[in-house]
Amino acid sequence: MAFEIVDGMTGTKHISSDDLAALNTATVGKADCVLEYGNDFSLTMASANSATLGTGVGMVGGKRFWNQAPTSLTVQSGTQGQKRNDLVVARYAKTSAGIESITPVVVKGAPTTGAPADPAVTANDLKLWRVPLDGINAGTPVRLFEPVTPLATLGDSVSQDTGWVYLYNDSRFGSVRYRAKGGVATLLVVALWGIGANSSWDVGKKIPAEYLPPQGVYVPLAYRQTNSVASAWIPGRNSADDKLYIYTTTAASSTANAIHGLVSWVY
Numbered sequence: 001m002a003f004e005i006v007d008g009m010t011g012t013k014h015i016s017s018d019d020l021a022a023l024n025t026a027t028v029g030k031a032d033c034v035l036e037y038g039n040d041f042s043l044t045m046a047s048a049n050s051a052t053l054g055t056g057v058g059m060v061g062g063k064r065f066w067n068q069a070p071t072s073l074t075v076q077s078g079t080q081g082q083k084r085n086d087l088v089v090a091r092y093a094k095t096s097a098g099i100e101s102i103t104p105v106v107v108k109g110a111p112t113t114g115a116p117a118d119p120a121v122t123a124n125d126l127k128l129w130r131v132p133l134d135g136i137n138a139g140t141p142v143r144l145f146e147p148v149t150p151l152a153t154l155g156d157s158v159s160q161d162t163g164w165v166y167l168y169n170d171s172r173f174g175s176v177r178y179r180a181k182g183g184v185a186t187l188l189v190v191a192l193w194g195i196g197a198n199s200s201w202d203v204g205k206k207i208p209a210e211y212l213p214p215q216g217v218y219v220p221l222a223y224r225q226t227n228s229v230a231s232a233w234i235p236g237r238n239s240a241d242d243k244l245y246i247y248t249t250t251a252a253s254s255t256a257n258a259i260h261g262l263v264s265w266v267y
Contacts, residue, residue, distance in 0.1 A: 017100060021062030028148055031062040032126045036147040041067065043088060043129045048138040049075050051131065053088065053104055060092040060126045065102035073106050078133035082111040085118050085132055087144075089125040106131075164188075167205040167244065174258055176203050176244070180211040185267050187234065187244075189221055192259040193252040203244040212237045213265040221261030223252065230259045 004010075006019050025031045034041060039054030046052055051073045057066040078084055087107040094100045109119040121127060132139040161181040168176040174192035178185060185207070195201050215236035220229050230252070233245040252259050 017063060020064075023062075024059055024064060025062035028059065030059075030148070032060055034058045034126075034128070034145045034147045036150050036153075037066070040147050041128050041145075043131075043141040043143075045075075045131070045138050045141065046072075048133070048136055049077060051075055051088070051106075051138075051141070053128075058090055058126060060090055060102055060124065063092065063100070063102065065090065067104070071104060073104060075106055075131055075133075075138060076108055078136045078138070079111045080135050082113055083116040083132070083134050084111040085109040085116040085130055087118055087121060087127055088129040088131065088141075089121055089127050091122075091126075092124040104128075162211070167203050167207070168192075176246075178207050178211070180267065183266055184264055185211045185213075186262065186264040187219075187232065189232065189246070189259055189261040191224075191255055192246065193254055193257070195246065195248050195252045195259070197248055197251040199248050201246045201248075203246065205244075206242055207234075207244060209237050209242065211267045212239075212242075213267060215239075217265075218247075219261070219263040221246070221259050223250065223257050223259055224255070226250070226257055228257075230261075232261065232263070234263070234265070 004014065006015055006023060035057040037057035039056060041056035042054035044052050053067060053071045053073055055067050055069065057064065073088060075086055086109050089105050089107055090102055091105045092102050107119045107121060109116055118130060127144040130142040130144055132142065162179055164177045164179050166175060166177045173194045175190050176192065178187050213234060213236055216239045217234050218231050219234060220231055223230060228250045230249060231247045233247065235242045235244065246259065
């Protein structure tokens with residue numbers, strides 16, 4: 001039947017794995033992914049030939065699977081003087097009898113004296129980790145996925161509202177404040193002055209990292225009633241310098257030519 005109930009009794013066995021895969025994909029928004037749970041399939045190298053895959057939950061083709069306890073995987077020995085990339089994948093398989101499974105597999109790459117490439121995988125493979133080998137030594141595993149944000153966390157981020165938080169507020173020299181709401185942060189600069197020409201001014205207080213943009217960015221600000229332009233440095237979440245700066249071109253010497261600006265970004 002093309003149009004059918006899934007979560008309901010019909011009097012016959014009618015729910016297939018394809019039914020659940022379609023509903024899972026529609027709910028999560030993607031068919032192949034790792035869901036945030038347990039250790040998120042962490043991978044640690046016990047030795048150059050042995051890796052341990054942590055607990056986690058994922059989907060391949062919309063079909064859910066989980067690792068309930070740490071699982072040991074074998075990595076084939078490397079070749080002296082050569083490099084190789086192996087991939088750890090979750091592989092979906094279906095027998096001719098219709099029996100389905102999803103298991104962890106280490107896909108061996110090709111050794112080379114140059115830059116190693118990842119081995120080919122199939123449409124039934126969910127890539128989890130890259131294990132780089134240099135000679136007989138295994139390097140630090142590289143994660144190849146980002147866990148899907150749980151609906152509860154997503155709901156919190158959408159409903160979250162910090163209100164206006166002052167980073168600087170002076171009844172004479174103006175104010176700098178931010179607000180984070182529903183995944184969007186806004187910086188508001190109002191009537192800021194008392195900063196000399198060609199200067200950089202550290203606002204002092206910082207915007208929490210969780211509300212910063214993915215990378216640092218300069219944004220333009222305007223002087224009141226002039227054609228001059230100032231700018232602000234908004235640090236990224238991983239910026240070495242996480243301070244907020246205001247940069248001037250001409251002196252903001254009074255309210256008549258104070259600095260104003262409004263900018264928003266997705267966090």
